[in-house]
Amino acid sequence: MPAGSPNITTPLLANNRPAEGHCHNPTLVKTLSFGLNSLFLSTHILVNGRLLSLTGPEGPGAGAIVATYYSVTLGTAVGILLATGLQISPLIGKRKYIKAGQVIRTSWLLTAGLGTAATALMLANRGIFPRMFAPQTAVIAAQFFEGYAGACIPLLMIITNSQIAFAAGDWLIPPISGLLFAVMSSGISYGLLNRLGALGIGLGGTLSAATITAATQLWFLRPNYQDYQLYRRNLPHLLKKIKRFLQQGWRLSFQRLTEWVTLLLIATLLGLNHQSDALTASQPSIQYLALIASTIQGFAQAVGMRISTNRGGIQAAIRQGDKALALELHRSSVRSIILGNIIAASLNTAITFSFYLARGPLVQFFIPESSNTSTIELAETLLWINMAGLIPDALGLVTAGALRGWDDILLPTLYRFIMMIIVGIPTAWGLSEAFGGDNEAIFMFAARDIAMLLSTALIMYRCVGKIREDKDKIDAISENTDDTSDAPSSTYPALDVNPSSVITPNQPREANPHAFFNRNQRRHLSNPADDVPDEQDSEKETGTNNLQI
Template sequence: MTVREHYKTNMRIALPVMIGQLGHTMVSVADSIMVGQLGTIELAAVALGNSLFAIFMVFGIGITSGITPLVAKADGMKSKHLQGVLLRHGFWVNLVASIVLFAIISFLTPVLYLLDQDPGVVPLAQPYLIILSGSIIPLMMFMTFKQFAEGLSDTKVAMVVIVGCNLVNVGLNYVFIFGKLGFEPMGLIGAGWATLIARILMFIVMWIYVRRANRFKMYNLRIRVTRFRKTVTMRLLQVGIPSGLQYIFEVSAFSLAAIFAGMISATALAAHQIAINIASVSYMAVTGLGAAATVRIGNQAGQRDFLNLKLAASTIFKMGIAWMALTGLIILIFKNQLAGFYSTDPDVLALAGKMLIVVVIFQLSDGIQAVGLGALRGFTDVKIPTYITFAAYWLFTLPLAFYLSQYTVLGAMGIWYALAAGLTVSAILLVSRFKRLLADFVH
C-alpha cells in the first residue's frame, strides 16, 4: 500500500468512529448546555454526577474494547469461527460486567455527600446520577456489537446509530428538562431519563443490525447461553480490563479534578465543567483515530506485514496531530463564544476562558497519547501502558493538581496546569513504548 492509500484506509475506518465517539461525548455536552440554562448550581450538579459516572463508564467501555483487537487479528488470520466465538463470549462477559458496575455506582452515590461540595449541588446530583447509572448496561451491550463490527472494519452503521440516538436524547432532554408536550418540568432528572432511554434504543438497534446483516451471517453469531471457554474469556479480560484501567486512570484524573474544583466553589466547578466538556469533544474524536489504530495495527500484525504496519502507524499518528492542532486553533479563536453556550454567569465565563487556554496548550499531547494507547492495543500490549497511565495520572497529575489548587494562589487554574503536564508525560512514555514494540516486531 502507498502512503496515500494508508491515509484513505485510516480515514475510512476512523471517520465513522470519530463521529460516533463525538456522539458519546455530545450526550454530556447536551446535558450540560441545556441544564446550564437552569443556573450555575444545576450546571455544577451535572458536572459532579457526570464526573463520577464517567469513571465507571470508561472502564466499562474499556472492557468491551478487548473484542476489537482480537477480532481484527483473527480477521487477519482469516479465522471466521474464532470471531464468532469472541463475540458470543464478549456478550456474556460484558453483560455481567455492566450489571456489576451499575450496582457499584448505585452503592456509591451517598459518597457525594462526603466530597466537601457546595451544599446546593449534591441534592441535585444524587438522583441524576442514580438514573444515569442505569444507562451503563445498555451502553456496554451496544459497545459489544460496535467493537465486534469495528474489528471487521465496519464502522459506519455504529456511527449512524450513535448520531441518531443522540438526536433522540437531545429531543428528550428538551421535553423532560423543560416540561414540553404535556410533561411536567423534570430539570436535572429529566436529562438522566433522556440518556437512559437513548442508550437502550442504541443497544437494540445495533443488536438487530449485527444479528441480521448479510455480511455477518458467516460468523455464526447467534447469542445463547453456552459453555464458556476459559481461554477465550480470559483473553478478552486480559485485554479488556487493562484497557478499562487505562481509561479510568486518565478520566478519573479529570473527574477528581472536578471534585477539587468543587472544593473551591460552585463557580469553579461550573467553569471546570465547561472547559472539560469542550476539551472532551476533540479528545473523544481523536480516540476514534486510536480505535482505527487498533484495527489497522492488529490486522497487519495478524498478517505479519511489518512495512504496512509501520506506514499505518505513522500516518495515523500524523492524522491525530493534525486533528488536535486544528481543534486547538478553533478553541483558541472561539473560546468565549463556546463557553457562552453553557452559562451567562460572568464569573464562570471568565474562569472557563482561562481554562480553555490551557486546553489549547495540551491538545497535541492529548492526541498523541490517545492514538498511542490505541496503537499499543493493536499489538494487544495493555499491561505496560496501564502502568504508564497510572503513573502519569495518579502518581503525578492528581497530587500536583490537588496541591496547586488547594495550597497555592493558582486555585482552579492549578488543576489545569497539572492536567497539561500529566498528558505530556503520558504521551512521551506511550510513544516510546510503541517505538520499542515496533522495533521488536521486525525481529
C-alpha cells in the same frame, strides 16, 4: 481457486468489493469511522452538560460532576469491553470466524454483567453525593443518574457492537449508530427537561440507547454474519474466555481511566474544598475535554484494531515464509499509525486555536452570563490552559492505542498514571497552597498538560521500538521456508492494497491472491481454520465450562 482459499466471502475481509467500487484510502476511511462514532457518543455527554446547566444556578457544577463520574463509571466497563475488537481482529486475520463469534458472544455476556454493575453504582450516587457536594448540586447530579442508570447496558452494547461492525467491514455502522444515539437522546432529553428536570435528561439517554441497541442486534441477523454463529446457544469454555477478556480488559480499562480519573480527582478536590466557583468554572473545560478525548480515543481504538488484524496476518506470513505479504501488512500498520496521529494532531491543533479565539462564547454555553465575572474569567483561563495540552494528548492517545495491537497496554498506561496522578496532582495542589491556596484549579490543569507532554514522549519512543522489532522479524524470513504445515493460505488479504491488486471485471478472482472477497457471493461455511489453534488458544481446553444460553 488456489488451495486453501475459502469458498465464501466475509464482511470481515471486505475491503474492496468490485460490485461496490474501490475505496481509495481504506486506512483513512476506517480510522474516521470509529473516530466519528466516539465523537457522536461524546457529543451526547456534552449535550447532557448543557441541559444540566439549564436546571438552575447549581446546574453547571452538577454538570462537571456528572461528566467526570459518568466517564469513570462507564469508562471502567468500556475499557474492558475494548478487548472485543482487539481479540477478534487477529482471529479475523487468520480467518477463524467461529472463534471470533465466540469472543463476540462472550463480550455480550460481559456487557450485561458490567452494565448491571454500572447501573448499581449510578443508583448509589443518591446516597453518596450529598456527603461530598453542596446540597442542590448533589440533588441535580443524583437525579440525572437515577434516570440514566437504565442506559448502562444498552449504551455498552452500542460500544461493543460498533467494534464488531467495524471489524466486519460495515464501517458505516459505528458513525451512524453514534449519530442516531446523540440526536435521539438530545431530543428526548430536551423534551423531558421541563417536566422532569435532571431525571428527564437521564431518561432520554436510557430510551435512546435501548432503541439503537435493538436495531444493531437486528443488523447482526443478516446473512453476512452467519459464519460467526452469533446467536448459537452453546458457548464452549466460557470461564476461560471470560478470564482472557479480563486479563486484557483490566489493562485497557486502566489505560482509559487514567484520563478520566485525573479529571474526576480535580472536580472532587474542588468540591470537597468548597470551591463552588472553581467547580462551576471547570465545567466547560471538563465537558470539552470529554468530547475531544473520547473522539481521539476512537481513532486510537481503530488504529489498535487494524494493527492487531495486520499482526495476525504477519504471524501467518512468517510461519509460511511469505516475506512480501508480511512486509505489505507491516507497511499497512505503519501507515495506520502515522495517519492516525496526523488526523488526531491536526484536529486538536485546529481545535486549540479556534477554542482560544472563541473561548468567551464557548464558556457561556455552560455558564450563564449572570454568573460572577470572576467565575467567567476563571473559566476562560482554564479553557485555554486545557486546550494547550490537546496536541500532546492526541499523539499520546493514538500511539498508546497503536501499542494495543502489540498487546502492550500496561507500561504506556503507567507512564501517564505516574506522571498525571501520582506526581502531577499532588505537586500542583502543593504549589497552589504555597502561592495562596485559591488557584488550585489553574495549577492542577496546568500540571495535567505537562504530565501529558512527558508521558507522550515516552509512549512514542516505545512504539517506534515495537515497529522496529516487527521489521527485524520480517527481515529474518527465509523466502525458501518449507514449514507451512499449519500456516494459512497465502491468499490472506492485505488490509491496504494498491489499485493494481483490485480485481477488474474481466480478471478472474483466482489470478489475484491479495484481492478481497466479494461479500455478495456469501454461503454458510464452517471454516476449517477455526479448528487450528493459535497463540490465544494454546491452552488445552477441557470443555467443562460450557454455557447453554
